[in-house]
Structures are given as structure tokens and as C-alpha cells.
Amino acid sequence: xxxxxxxxxxxxxxxxxxVVVVTSPNIVRAALSLVPTFLGVTGFYILLQAxxxxxxxxxxxxxxxxxxxxxxxxxxxxxxxxxVRQVTAxxxxxxxAALWLAFLLLLVLPRTPWPLSAGQPPQYSAPAVGSAFLxxxxxxxxxxxxxxxxxxxxxxxxxxxxx
Amino acid sequence: xxxxxxxxxxxxxxxVVGIVLAVLPxxxxxxxxxxxxxxxxxxxxxxxxxxxGQAWAQFNVRYYLFALVFVVFDVEVIYLYPWATxxxxxxxxxxxxxxxxxxxxxxxxxxxxxxxxxxWV
Amino acid sequence: MAVFVEILxxxxxxxxxxxxxxxxxAMYGVYLERKISGWIQAxxxxxxxxxxxxxxxxxxxxxxxxxEHITPRRADWLIFNTAPLIVAVAGLLDWVVIPFxxxxxxxxxxxxxxxxVVYFAAMASLTVVGILAAGWSSNNKYALLGGLRxxxxxxxxxxxxxxxxxxxxMLAGTLSTVGIVEAQRASGWFLFKVxxxxxxxxxxxxxxxxxxxNRVPFDLPEAESELVAGYFAEYTGMRFALFQLGEYAxxxxxxxxxxxxFLGGWLEPRMPLWVWAGLGLAALAAALFxxxxxxxxxxxxxxxxxxxVLGAVLCALMVAGLAAGRSPVLPSLLWFFIKLFALVFFLMWMRxxxxxxxxDQLLNLSWKVLLPVGLVNLLITGFLLxxxx
Numbered sequence: 249x250x251x252x253x254x255x256x257x258x259x260x261x262x263x264x265x266x267v268v269v270v271t272s273p274n275i276v277r278a279a280l281s282l283v284p285t286f287l288g289v290t291g292f293y294i295l296l297q298a299x300x301x302x303x304x305x306x307x308x309x310x311x312x313x314x315x316x317x318x319x320x321x322x323x324x325x326x327x328x329x330x331x332v333r334q335v336t337a338x339x340x341x342x343x344x345a346a347l348w349l350a351f352l353l354l355l356v357l358p359r360t361p362w363p364l365s366a367g368q369p370p371q372y373s374a375p376a377v378g379s380a381f382l383x384x385x386x387x388x389x390x391x392x393x394x395x396x397x398x399x400x401x402x403x404x405x406x407x408x409x410x411x
Numbered sequence: 412x413x414x415x416x417x418x419x420x421x422x423x424x425x426x427v428v429g430i431v432l433a434v435l436p437x438x439x440x441x442x443x444x445x446x447x448x449x450x451x452x453x454x455x456x457x458x459x460x461x462x463x464g465q466a467w468a469q470f471n472v473r474y475y476l477f478a479l480v481f482v483v484f485d486v487e488v489i490y491l492y493p494w495a496t497x498x499x500x501x502x503x504x505x506x507x508x509x510x511x512x513x514x515x516x517x518x519x520x521x522x523x524x525x526x527x528x529x530x531w532v
Numbered sequence: 533m534a535v536f537v538e539i540l541x542x543x544x545x546x547x548x549x550x551x552x553x554x555x556x557x558a559m560y561g562v563y564l565e566r567k568i569s570g571w572i573q574a575x576x577x578x579x580x581x582x583x584x585x586x587x588x589x590x591x592x593x594x595x596x597x598x599x600e601h602i603t604p605r606r607a608d609w610l611i612f613n614t615a616p617l618i619v620a621v622a623g624l625l626d627w628v629v630i631p632f633x634x635x636x637x638x639x640x641x642x643x644x645x646x647x648x649v650v651y652f653a654a655m656a657s658l659t660v661v662g663i664l665a666a667g668w669s670s671n672n673k674y675a676l677l678g679g680l681r682x683x684x685x686x687x688x689x690x691x692x693x694x695x696x697x698x699x700x701x702m703l704a705g706t707l708s709t710v711g712i713v714e715a716q717r718a719s720g721w722f723l724f725k726v727x728x729x730x731x732x733x734x735x736x737x738x739x740x741x742x743x744x745x746n747r748v749p750f751d752l753p754e755a756e757s758e759l760v761a762g763y764f765a766e767y768t769g770m771r772f773a774l775f776q777l778g779e780y781a782x783x784x785x786x787x788x789x790x791x792x793x794f795l796g797g798w799l800e801p802r803m804p805l806w807v808w809a810g811l812g813l814a815a816l817a818a819a820l821f822x823x824x825x826x827x828x829x830x831x832x833x834x835x836x837x838x839x840x841v842l843g844a845v846l847c848a849l850m851v852a853g854l855a856a857g858r859s860p861v862l863p864s865l866l867w868f869f870i871k872l873f874a875l876v877f878f879l880m881w882m883r884x885x886x887x888x889x890x891x892d893q894l895l896n897l898s899w900k901v902l903l904p905v906g907l908v909n910l911l912i913t914g915f916l917l918x919x920x921x
Binding site for chain 2: 670674
Binding site: 250274276277280283299300303304306307310311312314315318319322373374 | 535608610611645646647650651653654655657658660661664665668669676680683687690707
């Protein structure tokens with residue numbers, strides 16, 4: 249009961265700003281609307297008792313990615329970002345595709361068996377995550393740092409060229 | 412209710428109450444403060460001269476570079492938190508794993524440094 | 533029904549913490565700042581409203597309440613009006629995980645979230661969004677420049693800040709703030725652990741925290757003399773006050789976090805009786821010397837007299853308590869606030885002592901000094917705690 253109420257409230261917190269993101273003609277408003285969306289997703293992680301992931305969601309997405317997006321906007325737009333047309337002449341086609349997808353999803357959803365495992369949710373606490381990284385998934389863990397290195401190099405190369 | 416959910420219920424309530432309490436003085440202002448619409452008053456402040464052009468202009472690429480390097484290192488630090496909580500139980504091997512991880516990121520820092528991404532000229 | 537009881541408790545706590553921040557943090561924080569700046573510049577500071585000017589900031593608040601709200605015609609009014617709320621609420625949310633002390637056998641903390649330290653860093657990072665939104669939506673060149681500078685500065689110093697947090701987490705082996713304080717009960721303050729690396733970590737944290745709250749010498753975003761106050765240049769009246777509230781709440785939170793991480797939070801410092809006695813006698817001697825010499829009339833010295841008397845009283849209480857075999861002698865709340873205000877005083881002292889850095893110096897300090905030092909500090913400490921044991 250309480251869980252359902254929380255789910256509905258969080259869905260509204262996620263979806264209403266999400267609609268603003270894709271419809272607002274003001275590009276900065278659209279970017280800032282991502283913040284409540286990210287925070288709503290944090291709420292879902294909490295309902296799943298994945299507390300560490302929730303902390304990351306706020307720290308990385310709401311705190312870092314939003315700032316990056318805002319910087320990118322301020323870097324590229326020269327005062328034109330307040331009247332952006334987010335729709336083009338292809339609206340009818342897009343609506344048709346979206347409706348078709350919705351129809352298919354509604355068709356499939358009730359027929360799919362959703363396996364529900366009983367018992368406790370898995371441990372998502374920080375020490376559990378840490379032990380998993382350092383024992384079972386150590387290779388993936390080390391490769392992550394390589395991915396980060398490559399991401400940084402790529403970003404710098406691209407940004408330098410633009411300059 | 413699990414402890415995690417209860418903890419963050421408090422956080423949510425704090426956010427909502429915080430917004431309400433922050434809006435409350437604004438409501439008092441709405442009651443108390445004078446309101447006079449003068450065209451000059453609603454101009455953008457530019458040290459007394461008539462504002463020239465828009466402030467929303469294109470900005471320097473350097474801000475963007477710093478934000479990029481920041482996101483990479485922010486993600487890196489996230490990996491350090493779980494490590495810091497357990498590395499003493501897991502012993503020297505966990506330390507060596509982190510040494511490799513951090514060494515690669517120090518290479519990333521050195522690269523950004525060498526390429527001048529950390530330079531504000 | 534238990535949920536509604538919890539929600540009511542949360543609302544009550546939120547009101548209490550918000551009021552505490554508004555009164556102690558913002559109003560008396562500003563008063564303290566003005567008094568301390570007066571002291572450092574050999575003035576007396578506010579004196580007219582109330583005894584010793586104690587009601588000055590109350591009067592200021594009443595004045596701000598009567599000021600008109602101006603939204604510039606070209607501003608984006610929606611973002612413009614939301615931005616101060618983001619900053620103020622982010623400052624409030626920091627305080628959820630700060631433990632104040634113990635009473636009646638339980639820890640006085642709003643919630644002991646098990647990822648407390650990550651939570652603190654996350655909420656502190658939300659402030660950036662509010663500041664950037666304020667700077668952009670004003671459609672003012674000063675404000676936008678201030679907002680962008682502020683954002684690039686705050687994101688740069690978030691990493692060294694996190695490295696400082698991580699150092700304490702490494703020693704305590706837990707992310708919970710209460711757990712970190714409890715770990716220091718057995719081992720002593722983290723400041724003096726694994727010397728000198730505890731000291732280095734604390735310095736990294738403190739410098740990053742100062743930059744994170746945009747204070748001198750890192751106040752470029754608000755540089756009054758070049759950017760006319762930066763990102764809140766266009767804000768009037770109570771909305772301006774909300775920015776101030778958020779900023780002071782954040783500053784007090786950073787000082788509280790530094791106390792929790794490195795100075796043992798609410799724990800009483802454990803020193804032998806003779807050290808307390810020696811400190812008390814030294815403070816008493818200093819107080820007597822100032823009282824009975826010509827120094828008494830010097831504006832710069834007079835506050836030292838008061839501090840020395842307070843220190844002597846504290847030491848006398850400690851000596852009496854320890855001699856009577858009590859432990860802990862003084863309430864934990866008192867110790868927490870002594871540490872908190874000592875750190876706040878330190879931050880204010882810096883503000884009125886140092887000139888402003890240049891933007892390139894500021895970014896260099898973060899990326900080329902604090903970040904490598906913090907990382908190497910973590911590595912060496914990790915080495916000493918695992919391999920070299």
C-alpha cells in the first residue's frame with residue numbers, strides 16, 4: 249500500500265519534469281528539469297534498498313552530469329537557446345510510432361510471466377559492493393579505470409580540436 | 412519498513428519542509444513589501460548604464476574541459492568509497508588492486524595535465 | 533500508522549534543524565562574522581541594536597522582509613525564483629547526517645544513514661546546480677560570469693573534498709558519520725593518526741571545504757569588487773537572504789563535518805589531568821597578564837582576554853571533573869559546539885586575513901596540488917594500513 253503510493257508519487261516526480269525536458273522551448277529549463285527526474289530515480293533505488301547506488305545517483309547525475317550538460321549548453325548556444333523548436337514536421341510519424349510501441353507494450357506486458365523471487369533483496373551496501381569488486385569482479389573493476397582513462401583522452405582530443 | 416527506506420523518507424520530508432519554510436518568508440514579503448512596477452527598475456543591472464545586448468552568450472571551452480575532467484574523477488572517487496570500507500579486512504591484495512586502479516587514473520591526470528586541459532590561460 | 537508518526541517526527545525535526553540553521557547559522561553566523569572582522573581590523577563591529585549589537589542581524593532580517601522582490605524583465609522568472617530554494621534546501625539537507633552528540637543513551641543525529649559520507653558529498657554537490665541556475669537565469673553578465681566561475685570552482689574542489697572524506701572512511705572502515713566518530717573513541721582523533729598523513733588529509737579537506745562554500749581566499753564567484761557579488765547580483769530582499777542562509781548553512785555543515793571526521797565529533801578529548809591543569813594555568817596567566825597591563829585597552833587584544841577566561845574556566849571544570857573520577861566530564865553537545873565554532877572561527881579568520889586568489893591559481897591549486905596530494909596520501913595510508921603492518 250505505502251509502496252504503491254510511493255511508486256506513484258515518484259513516477260509523477262520523474263515523468264512530469266521528463267515531459268518538460270522534451271517539450272520546453274527553453275534549453276536551459278529542459279536541462280534543469282533533469283534534476284527532479286534524477287532525484288525521482290534515486291527514490292526508486294531507495295525503494296529497492298540500493299542505498300549506495302542512490303547516493304551515486306545524486307552525486308554523479310544530479311550533481312555532476314547536470315553541470316556538464318549546462319556547461320555544454322552555455323558553450324554552444326549564443327543566446328538562441330530560449331526558443332528552440334523541439335518538434336519538426338515529422339510529428340505525425342513520431343506519434344504513430346509511439347502509439348504503436350505503446351500498443352505493443354500493452355499487448356506484451358500482461359502476457360509476460362514476471363518471476364518474483366521471495367525473500368530478502370540482495371545486499372547493495374557499500375562494503376558488500378566493495379568486497380564484490382575486490383574479489384569476484386576484480387578484472388571488471390580494473391578495466392573500468394581503463395575505460396575512464398580512454399573516456400578522458402577522447403574528450404580532451406575532441407575538445408581540443410574544437411578549440 | 413526497512414531502515415534504508417525510513418532514512419530516506421526523512422530526507423524526502425526534510426526537502427519538502429525545507430522548501431515550505433524557505434517559501435514562507437517569501438510569502439511574508441509578498442504581504443509586507445511595497446510593489447511598484449517601474450520600467451527602469453526591472454532593467455538588468457549593469458553598473459548604472461543601459462544594459463547592452465544579452466548576457467546569454469557563448470562561453471569559453473575551458474569550462475567544459477574542467478567539467479569533463481571532473482566527471483571522470485568523480486566517477487573514480489565513487490569506486491574508492493566501497494574499497495575504503497573493506498580494504499582492511501581484505502588485506503594487501505585489495506591494496507594492490509587499488510594501486511593498479513589508481514595508477515591508471517594518475518596516468519589520466521598526467522595526460523590531462525600534459526595536454527593542458529588543466530590550464531587556464 | 534507508524535509511517536505517519538515517523539513523518540510527523542521528520543517534519544518536527546526538519547523545522548527544528550531549519551530554525552537552528554536560520555538563527556544560529558545565518559543570523560548569528562553573520563553577526564559573528566561582522567564581530568570577528570571588526571576584531572581583526574581593530575574595530576568594534578555592530579554595537580547599536582541591542583546589547584553589544586546582538587540584535588543587529590535580527591533587525592537586518594526584519595529590514596529584508598520589507599524589501600521588494602524585483603525580477604528583472606529579461607530574466608527567466610521560473611528558474612530565477614527556484615534557484616534560491618535549491619541552494620537553501622541543499623544547505624539544510626547536509627545536516628541530516630551530522631551527529632550533534634549523545635543524550636539519554638542515544639546519538640543526537642537526524643538519521644544515521646549508512647552511506648552518510650557519500651550522502652553528504654552528494655547534497656553538497658546539489659548546491660552547484662542552484663548557483664549555476666541563479667547565474668544563468670538572471671540574464672546579467674556579472675551574474676552569469678559569477679555562476680560559471682563558481683560552478684567550475686565547486687566541481688574542481690569536490691574531488692579533493694571527497695578524498696579528505698575517503699581518508700577518514702579508510703581508517704574507520706564505515707561510511708556512516710556516527711560510525712566514524714565511534715571509531716575515534718577507541719583510537720583517538722583521526723587528525724593525529726598515521727602521522728603526518730592525518731594532518732595532510734585534514735588540511736586537504738579544510739582547504740577544499742573553504743573553496744566549496746565560496747569563501748575567501750576562494751571567493752572569486754562573489755568578488756564584490758569586480759563582479760558586484762556574482763551570481764546573486766540581481767537578487768533582492770528575502771531571496772538574497774535565502775542565498776546567504778544556504779551559504780552559511782553549508783559553511784557550518786562543512787565545519788561540523790571536519791569536526792566529525794578529524795576532531796572526534798562530539799567525543800571529549802582525552803588528556804591526562806596535568807595537561808588540562810597546565811593549559812588552564814597558561815590561559816589564566818594570559819588572562820591576568822592582559823587584565824593588569826596596558827594591553828587591556830588595545831582593541832585587538834580585548835577579545836583574547838575573554839577567550840582566555842573561557843578557556844581557563846573550561847580547563848578548571850575538566851580538572852575538577854577528572855579529579856572526581858567522572859568520565860566524560862562535560863556534555864557531548866558542548867564539545868561538539870566548541871569544535872564546530874573553533875572551525876567556523878578559523879574559516880572566518882582566513883576570510884579576513886587573506887587576499888583573493890586568481891582563477892588560474894585557484895584551479896591549479898585544486899587539480900595540480902590537492903588532487904595529487906590527496907591521491908598519494910590515500911595510497912600511502914593504504915600501504916601503511918595493509919602491507920606494512
